[in-house]
Amino acid sequence: xxxxxxxxxxxxxxxxxxxxxxxxxxxxxxxxxxxxxxxxxxxxxxxxxxxxxxxxxxxxxxxxxxxxxxxxxxxxxxxxxxxxxxxxxxxxxxxxxxxxxxxxxxxxxxxxxxxxxxxxxxxxxxxxxxxxxxxxxxxxxxxxxxxxxxxxxxxxxxxxxxxxxxxxxxxxxxxxxxxxxxxxxxxxxxxxxxxxxxxxxxxxxxxxxxxxxxxxxxxxxxxxxxxxxxxxxxxxxxxxxxxxxxxxxxxxxxxxxxxxxxxxxxxxxxxxxxxxxxxxxxxxxxxxxxxxxxxxxxxxxxxxxxxxxxxxxxxxxxxxxxxxxxxxxxxxxxxxxxxxxxx
Numbered sequence: 001x002x003x004x005x006x007x008x009x010x011x012x013x014x015x016x017x018x019x020x021x022x023x024x025x026x027x028x029x030x031x032x033x034x035x036x037x038x039x040x041x042x043x044x045x046x047x048x049x050x051x052x053x054x055x056x057x058x059x060x061x062x063x064x065x066x067x068x069x070x071x072x073x074x075x076x077x078x079x080x081x082x083x084x085x086x087x088x089x090x091x092x093x094x095x096x097x098x099x100x101x102x103x104x105x106x107x108x109x110x111x112x113x114x115x116x117x118x119x120x121x122x123x124x125x126x127x128x129x130x131x132x133x134x135x136x137x138x139x140x141x142x143x144x145x146x147x148x149x150x151x152x153x154x155x156x157x158x159x160x161x162x163x164x165x166x167x168x169x170x171x172x173x174x175x176x177x178x179x180x181x182x183x184x185x186x187x188x189x190x191x192x193x194x195x196x197x198x199x200x201x202x203x204x205x206x207x208x209x210x211x212x213x214x215x216x217x218x219x220x221x222x223x224x225x226x227x228x229x230x231x232x233x234x235x236x237x238x239x240x241x242x243x244x245x246x247x248x249x250x251x252x253x254x255x256x257x258x259x260x261x262x263x264x265x266x267x268x269x270x271x272x273x274x275x276x277x278x279x280x281x282x283x284x285x286x287x288x289x290x291x292x293x294x295x296x297x298x299x300x301x302x303x304x305x306x307x308x309x310x311x312x313x314x315x316x317x318x319x320x321x322x323x324x325x326x327x328x329x330x331x332x333x334x335x336x337x338x339x340x341x342x343x
Contacts, residue, residue, distance in 0.1 A: 019059060027055040030062055030090075046073040050086075057089065064088040078116075081108045096133075102126040120151040140168040152194075161190025177235030182213040198287035199280070200248040208244035213237075225264075225342030232260040240270060249279035254320065264339040266322045272329070275315035277302055294334055301330040 031053070038048045049070045057063035065087055072080040084104030091097070106121040124147035133139040143165040149157040165186045172179040188207045196202035215236025236259065243254040256270015274280070278299065285295040302316050318330040326333045 016059075023058050023062075027062055030055055030064065034064070046071065061089060061091045063090075079108065079110050081106070083107070096131060098130040098132070100128040100130060102128065118153050120154075121148065123148040137171070138169060140166060142166050156194050158194050159190075159192045160188050163188050177215040177237065179216075180212045180214055181216050184212065185210050199283035199289060200250065203247075205246040206244060207247075208242060209240070210242040211238060211240045214239060228260065228342060229264070238268075249276040249283060251275040251315075256320070258322075260340070261323075263325070264342055265325050265337055266340070269319070269321040269323075271317055272320045273315050273317040274302075277316060290334060294332060298329060298332050298334065301332055 034053070041048055047070075050066045051068040053064065053066050055062055055064055065085070067085055068082070069086045070080075070082040083102055083106045085102075087101045087103070089099045089101075102123075103126060104122070106126075108119045108121070110117050110119070123145040125145060126148075127144045129140075129142040129144070130138060131140045131142070143163065145163040146161070148160040148163050150159075151157050163186075166184070168183040170180050170182065172181065186207075186209045189205070191204040191207060193202045193204070213236070215231055215234055238258040240254065240256050240258060243252075245252050252272055252274045254270055254272040256268055258266060258268035258270075261267040281290065281295050281299055281302075284290045285292060290298070302318060320330075321328045322337050325337050325339075327335050327337050
């Protein structure tokens with residue numbers, strides 16, 4: 001018995017030794033890959049910097065700890081990002097999934113000059129997951145934030161109880177206007193705006209988006225405006241499979257297609273189902289967002305021409321469109337739609 005116990009002990013020591021050697025070699029390989037990746041990104045105009053980087057996590061996996069990470073790139077939006085710390089974990093039983101945590105304050109900026117926007121983020125649970133495909137390219141980015149606070153250009157914080165988002169890039173061989181290039185899923189719950197919006201208030205119970213981008217905005221252009229216009233001119237569209245919103249008296253879901261017209265105004269059409277529409281129209285009229293005439297016509301149109309679809313909540317489903325700088329609901333012009341500020 002003692003003999004077998006000794007053999008088991010030797011085998012255990014050998015396994016621990018071999019695993020330790022493998023772990024150390026892999027840790028060094030991870031560091032080399034990170035440096036190689038940083039060099040490749042620099043060649044494409046993206047700079048990656050940090051104060052300190054080390055690999056820990058023995059014996060159950062590998063954890064990269066990055067102090068003061070910073071990244072910046074030209075690209076269509078001239079973006080930059082910095083954080084207090086970044087932790088990336090990789091498990092030996094799942095090498096295609098990288099778990100990332102971003103504790104502390106995060107700062108990001110987009111655009112240049114008068115169009116520059118600065119965004120500050122801090123979350124109680126700042127988790128993200130990056131999944132890779134067989135070739136090592138990013139297959140999806142999943143964000144899982146709780147108790148999130150965001151500031152825009154130094155404003156008072158906008159808060160969210162929970163934010164879930166999934167971005168999945170597609171890489172078609174020929175990214176024309178018919179090809180899906182990016183899938184998006186976003187769900188925000190318990191949103192408290194910086195300032196209340198007339199008629200709708202300050203608190204959004206739920207905001208949800210599911211859709212995809214058709215056509216590529218990646219090209220020779222390095223600024224957001226020209227890149228989006230090139231995407232538009234090539235027939236690019238945003239396909240909205242679900243847009244959901246519970247905000248004040250309004251509870252709506254919508255679907256449709258959205259693009260830009262030649263004056264940089266939203267252009268598209270779809271359908272929208274709205275519950276609480278009477279209360280919402282009254283509130284919009286009281287806030288002088290909709291004039292009394294269109295408000296009355298809209299009520300009549302929704303009451304007589306909208307169809308309930310068999311629901312018991314009093315909701316109506318109607319066509320909606322944005323064309324020639326006007327938002328049209330059930331063929332009734334409701335409000336102006338200004339051009340987007342792209343320059």
